[in-house]
Amino acid sequence: MISMALNARFKSGFSNNLNSIEDVKSLYKQMVKMRPLPSVIDFNQLLGRVVKLKQYSAVVYLFNDMCVLNIPVTECSLNIVMNSCCSANRVDFGFSILGEFFKRGVVPNVSTFSTLLKGLFKENRISQAQELFKKIIYEKLCEPDEKMYGIVVDGLCKVGNTKMAVEFVRIMERGRVKPNAVVYSTVIDSLCKDKMVDEAVALLRRMIGKGVSPDVVTCTCLIKGLCNTGKLDDAKSVFNEMVDLGIAPNVYTFNILVDALCKEAEVKDAEGLVDIMIEQGQYPDSFTYNALIEGCCLQGRVNKARKFFDTMAAHGVGPDILSYCILINGYFKKRKTDEAMYLFREISHKGLTPDISIYNTVLQGLFRVGRYVTAGEVFLGMQSANISPDFHTYCVMLRGLCKSGHIDEALELISKIETDGVELHVSMYNIILDGLCKCGRLDHARGLFNSLSIKRLNPNVATYNTMITGFCWEGLLDEAKEFAIKMEENGCSADMITYNVIVQGLLKRGEFDDAITCLEKMFERGFSLHSSTFSMLLDLLQENENSPVLAKIIQKCNPAGK
Template sequence: MTFITVSSKLLSLQLQSTTYFYSRFKLLSSLSVVYFHSQNIINLSPNYNPHSTHLTHTELQQLLLKKSKSGFDNLDNALDMFDKMLKLRPLPNVIDFNQLLTALVKMKQYLIAVSLFREMCMLSIPVDIFTFSIAINCCCHSNRVDYAFTLLATVFKRGFMPNVVTYTTLIRGLLSQHKSTEAKLVFVKIVKFREVECDVVTFNIMVNGLCKTGHADMALWLFKYMEKTVYKPDIVTYTSIIDSLCKRDRVNDALCLNCKMIKKGIFPNVHTFTILVNACSRSGKMEDAKRFIEMMNEKGEYADIVTYNTLMQAYCVQGQMDGALAVLKTISSEEITPNYYTYNILLDACCKQLKMDMAMDIYRNMACEGLKPSVETHSILLRGLCGLGKPMEALAFFYKIRDQGHMLDIVIYQTMLSGLCKNQFIDKALSLFHLMRCHGLIPDRDTYNIIIRGCLWNKKYDEACKLVDKMVDCGFLADSITTSLLQLLSLETHDPTLLAMQQKCLHSGM
């Protein structure tokens, strides 16, 4: 009995493995999938230029490798690329097409990726098991595990052998539809019929994949299943499960598992220790967290900056600045270089405790260490100054860092606008809002809502009305806070301008 026959009966999917994949896949039309054929891809891509510079195969491969990691800027660009690939002679190889499909997955364009996969099959473009695995993954993400198993039938029919990634994807797909019993049966059959060459690495891939996709219970079952086989859990398996338990706030269970692991002669590595330090710190078990760092150092698994940042963050959350500063001294004494995140943790804690003088000293110390402040660093300080009721000092600092050439993004502007509005410096806020465009920053929905609320709070109703008009023209909607404020002020004042704004918001569907 083959695996696919067994799986068919177990999962009651009624697979018709003798029916060719394409006829079954027409059912995807129920998901409103548009099949892109080569002749109409161009029509769907208004930016397509048939006279654009011809890509060489080398340039194509370099571009696809980059896009497979980050995705394309928009869907049109991806479709344009697919069309150009079809026109190349000789055709790009299967790896290039796989990278294009991977880029679409990065963009979460799962149904489009399936459509292009079908297009490749119809045009007899070579596909391999990795291509099928990508398509199966997309079906699972689209909550159509039945089609994923239909694809699996086609994999067998074409003579391919599914790999561990293929099966892990199918198991995760079943779990996403709350079919844990079926998922366990599939895994048992994989092992029993040796559909993939199982070893500890195979199990670890599955355990890690299940943990990272939120299927901790299944991962824990698989972990216990491993203990009954010759494929005993190793440090990678334990670390994945410990991390999963910690993320579910089951810190005590994670600590017990760590003790069990050590008793079996498997000692934690830096990654395991960092997870435990983080979990203990977040749950207030500071002594345990420090003990783990001491254990690391004793065993030669020295704590790194990530571990110390985690401990420092915990002290700051609990308002223990002395403990956080002590961690900073430890970092320096062990000749570990602090990063900008280290300083951002301290700066944020200082600002929340209204210790701006200490915050500015730490900020200046960053420069002495030769560490360039990040955008987040400046946002923290500006937010702290505004929160302390010193918006003009914040504005002066804003212009200072701008003149020094530091990067100013839209979040920094939003921080300043919010601080100025809440401290009743609405004219300064309006000036800064208009200055954004001069610096090449286009206000987004959040920015408009911040400045509109500022105008409403400060009774600048005419100005607020103009901004609402601009926001609507830009295609943005008022958020719930703005609409609630408009409603409240309209009821209190019966001001016709406010009523007009409220009507505009309602008429625009805000």
């Protein structure tokens, strides 16, 4: 029979050879012309293939056409269509298909309701998902299985409702369907993401106590959570425990620990872990090597970092853009500019394309070592390579030009940024204002500050602090005070820097009584004295040993004297 022949073709993987919606439609047209018609199993297989192609609207279209042609559909057909609706974020259509179940006298099964729950969670319709689940339980619409419970737990965790997920696990523990390793792992991972690692460890202990063996996913989630919260020793303990339980760590597990060890400057231990990794047949990847390279760079051991970099290629793992970025940054921090630039120029010869992160790293490094002309050339070269500067690039350029004393070039750049229609940010202007104030060009700084409103930018704390600092440096204390008042009036609260700068200005001008008043306000707001302010106080006291006012200020500021 034709149906049997077609079914045989499906079983041989014929449907998997349909790689486009055009292929599917062509086959569907052939199928509906056949007499007798292929079986509903054949049509379901075709619909399933369309789902794998993620052509969800096409599934609905084919299903509707099948209904028009009176082609029989089954519970499986309806579940496939419902899954397509929910996958396309149209759970409302999914409920319409539920209506089709009842209309056709087909009883929805646990898979049907699981699909609807998954769709509701996917669209963040939590309350509706909860109501549906309650209805399933109270009205006994179906018998929930492990998969359904897993969907509910996963949905709660993905929307950040970890607390409810934990409670749900407790309910499962008391019920017929017990939580499995997947459910426990999902909640442990969510607890770790919420930085509730102690609760995650407790849940792992409870899981083991209930006779459920953790797997590599469970342990890896917990190790990652512990590392992310600075509990490296606890992470090591979990790692050792998983090995004792006979759970083989995978590359991801090793990489998490290697990265954490390197960030804590324990590169030697990280190397030892990589050796164990290789012994167990898990080979380091680019992430592993990048962690080792960064760990060495953080310790200033760039030669060792370079060895790891060269080892990558020898082990069949080509350095990626991040590898270059880390090592280039390490060279610049050690002021090895030639090595950094050689590596930068090597990138394109290795078949890689430098990205914005590489350029930002190089620009920052060049300004750090005083090579502002070369930085300008790299900046132009980047644009010639059709790589658009981002916010960070502009900040690096503006800061570098200002710090190297080329404030006019910085002003030209900010003007070009405005002309080019780049999205402006007050942080860019804060850099320019700082540069203008530090070179004594307060009039220009005032003008630029006043123009912010025209540019629809609101000054932030850093903006005001920059201006107040500039006025204090120039002895314009009254104007600094006016800015501090204006700052509060505009809803921008003064911070520790604001108070310390003004106190220093008052002390410098000998207005000790006003300094005491300002300090009292500062302490009332919970801010502390900066070490530079305290140092200034001690210097003034040495110059004015008999000043009772300065002695009083010192007593107020020194905790031992309180």
